[in-house]
Amino acid sequence: MGTVLFQNVSKTFPGVRSVRALDDVSLQIGEGDFVALLGPSGCGKSTLLNLLAGFDRLSDGALLFDGRPVTRPGPDRGVVFQEAALFPWLDVWNNVIFGPKVQGVPKSEYEPRARELLRLVGLDAFAEALPVQLSGGMRQRVGIARALVMNPRALLMDEPFGALDAQTRLSMQQLLLDVWETLGTTVLFVTHDIDEAILLSDRICVMSARPGRIVRTIPITLPRPRSIASLTSPAFVAYKADILAEMNVVHH
Amino acid sequence: MSVTMEPAAPTDTRAPAAPAYDAPSGTAGAASGRPRGATLRRPTRLAGRVLLGLALPVIVLAAWQLAGRGGSLFGGVLPTPDRVWAAWWTWAFGAQGLGLNPYSGTWLANVLYSAERVAKGFGCAILIGVPAGIAIGWNRIAAGALDPTVQILRPIPITAWLPFSIAVFGIGPGGAIFLIALGAFYPIVVNTSQGARDVDRMLIRAALMMGAGPFTILRRVVLPAALPSVFTGLRIGLGIGWTAVIVAEMVAVKSGLGYVLWDAYYVGRMDVVIADMITIGLLGFLSDRLVLAIEHWALAWRRLQSHHA
Ligand SMILES: Nc1ncnc2c1ncn2[C@@H]1O[C@H](COP(=O)(O)OP(=O)(O)O)[C@@H](O)[C@H]1O
Ligand SMILES: [Mg+2]
Numbered sequence: 001m002g003t004v005l006f007q008n009v010s011k012t013f014p015g016v017r018s019v020r021a022l023d024d025v026s027l028q029i030g031e032g033d034f035v036a037l038l039g040p041s042g043c044g045k046s047t048l049l050n051l052l053a054g055f056d057r058l059s060d061g062a063l064l065f066d067g068r069p070v071t072r073p074g075p076d077r078g079v080v081f082q083e084a085a086l087f088p089w090l091d092v093w094n095n096v097i098f099g100p101k102v103q104g105v106p107k108s109e110y111e112p113r114a115r116e117l118l119r120l121v122g123l124d125a126f127a128e129a130l131p132v133q134l135s136g137g138m139r140q141r142v143g144i145a146r147a148l149v150m151n152p153r154a155l156l157m158d159e160p161f162g163a164l165d166a167q168t169r170l171s172m173q174q175l176l177l178d179v180w181e182t183l184g185t186t187v188l189f190v191t192h193d194i195d196e197a198i199l200l201s202d203r204i205c206v207m208s209a210r211p212g213r214i215v216r217t218i219p220i221t222l223p224r225p226r227s228i229a230s231l232t233s234p235a236f237v238a239y240k241a242d243i244l245a246e247m248n249v250v251h252h
Numbered sequence: 253m254s255v256t257m258e259p260a261a262p263t264d265t266r267a268p269a270a271p272a273y274d275a276p277s278g279t280a281g282a283a284s285g286r287p288r289g290a291t292l293r294r295p296t297r298l299a300g301r302v303l304l305g306l307a308l309p310v311i312v313l314a315a316w317q318l319a320g321r322g323g324s325l326f327g328g329v330l331p332t333p334d335r336v337w338a339a340w341w342t343w344a345f346g347a348q349g350l351g352l353n354p355y356s357g358t359w360l361a362n363v364l365y366s367a368e369r370v371a372k373g374f375g376c377a378i379l380i381g382v383p384a385g386i387a388i389g390w391n392r393i394a395a396g397a398l399d400p401t402v403q404i405l406r407p408i409p410i411t412a413w414l415p416f417s418i419a420v421f422g423i424g425p426g427g428a429i430f431l432i433a434l435g436a437f438y439p440i441v442v443n444t445s446q447g448a449r450d451v452d453r454m455l456i457r458a459a460l461m462m463g464a465g466p467f468t469i470l471r472r473v474v475l476p477a478a479l480p481s482v483f484t485g486l487r488i489g490l491g492i493g494w495t496a497v498i499v500a501e502m503v504a505v506k507s508g509l510g511y512v513l514w515d516a517y518y519v520g521r522m523d524v525v526i527a528d529m530i531t532i533g534l535l536g537f538l539s540d541r542l543v544l545a546i547e548h549w550a551l552a553w554r555r556l557q558s559h560h561a
Contacts, residue, residue: 099462
């Protein structure tokens with residue numbers, strides 16, 4: 001459960017000057033895989049993720065989640081947004097339980113789970129804080145807890161740490177590694193940060209812009225469990241050199 | 253340092269400036285950030301503000317009082333403040349139904365008549381205006397169906413509806429309530445629809461992702477997000493409501509502050525007219541404060557935001 005299949009997917013945004021954001025993209029993600037989507041700004045990473053999330057319709061091709069065509073958003077695909085997109089009028093606790101609550105899940109079922117997730121992301125002491133009282137990193141942790149509390153079969157993350165300062169970003173990457181290690185959910189992770197992509201994923205799909213295409217897929221076989229200490233290992237540096245070389249080829 | 257593929261890694265301007273660790277930005281800063289002595293200075297500052305605000309009315313009242321001769325100005329047209337005060341006192345606390353003064357002791361009753369009409373009309377305006385505004389701001393079909401009608405009717409001044417209102421509701425409170433509701437409806441519906449239109453698209457997507465249906469999204473996302481605009485509409489609408497009740501009572505109702513206003517003018521009781529005007533002003537002010545207090549309570553999350561952001 002949690003498998004993804006993009007088959008020759010294209011996406012054109014209509015308009016006076018229509019934009020072909022994705023062109024003939026094929027991508028397969030197996031159960032429990034952690035796939036990073038790496039590419040420069042504007043190459044169509046968000047577009048691809050939004051299609052899988054069900055926020056947008058594809059123009060061409062087929063998109064299957066767990067073997068069924070994606071038609072609309074749903075709690076089986078938890079999304080973590082770049083700016084967290086928490087409800088500013090709800091405290092941390094109510095943001096986290098929003099999903100199960102509106103789905104009519106019994107309290108006895110979601111409350112222990114929400115409490116456990118808040119502990120997992122280190123926010124059990126901030127259940128009553130409003131989003132605005134939190135730092136960017138803490139808001140993002142709420143965003144992750146709120147997605148995970150729904151028991152999604154896939155986690156879709158769109159540059160979730162892109163707006164954080166370097167140090168917070170490192171601690172969030174470690175947190176995500178730990179959380180993923182215990183839950184093993186399928187993850188599609190969008191980023192423009194090469195280090196982040198190598199550190200987190202089993203496989204990196206490198207994208208190019210105009211039209212948006214996946215130009216190369218690089219398996220990352222660094223041993224797990226990983227930690228941010230891996231960032232300086234020789235294997236890591238070798239991957240990075242390889243991808244940087246690839247980038248140059250793409251850009252010139 | 254990590255290599256990024258963009259010219260510069262974007263930094264979140266809303267996040268605290270480079271915290272050494274991932275600490276809450278608001279709670280600690282709020283406690284330690286206030287300069288010492290600010291709490292001491294605050295009461296004196298408040299007293300100063302009150303004094304400053306009172307200066308102009310006191311000067312005007314004093315000049316008005318001193319300019320008068322034999323209790324009035326302009327050849328008996330405008331009574332001096334002491335006469336107005338005396339008239340109000342009789343109006344408020346005088347014995348009812350005795351003597352030649354028909355207003356004696358009727359102040360509270362008339363205040364309650366007018367306030368009740370405003371409350372009823374304003375309540376109707378909220379009950380219709382907020383859902384209609386949410387629908388117009390949120391749904392394209394609702395906007396297409398309702399917005400043109402609202403926009404065409406809106407320029408008709410509330411006073412122009414008076415004959416229509418009397419024809420339909422006759423002489424009585426029904427017409428007043430109708431005019432108040434109509435007058436308050438427009439700013440409420442316009443502001444609410446604006447607020448509903450401006451809801452952050454990412455919040456809607458987040459709710460969709462969490463399995464919320466259309467009605468849940470309207471109630472739990474669009475409505476709270478639009479609430480600041482709703483309150484703007486409520487405060488404007490309430491002001492129009494007071495205008496409408498006075499106009500309606502002057503012409504088409506036989507009770508209330510508007511009725512007394514016009515009746516007192518007719519029999520030359522300018523002291524009662526002015527006491528009435530001040531009463532209306534006071535009620536308008538107090539009811540606005542009430543809405544403001546509710547807004548403060550309902551939008552507490554937003555006050556925090558403006559302090560910390
Ligand atoms: N709703 C939209 N309407 C029109 N063009 C869009 C829309 N969303 C994205 N695009 C365009 O599609 C391209 C890919 O955008 P996006 O997927 O957001 O890139 P990335 O996430 O990789 O930065 C860009 O050229 C962008 O301008
Ligand atoms: Mg993007």
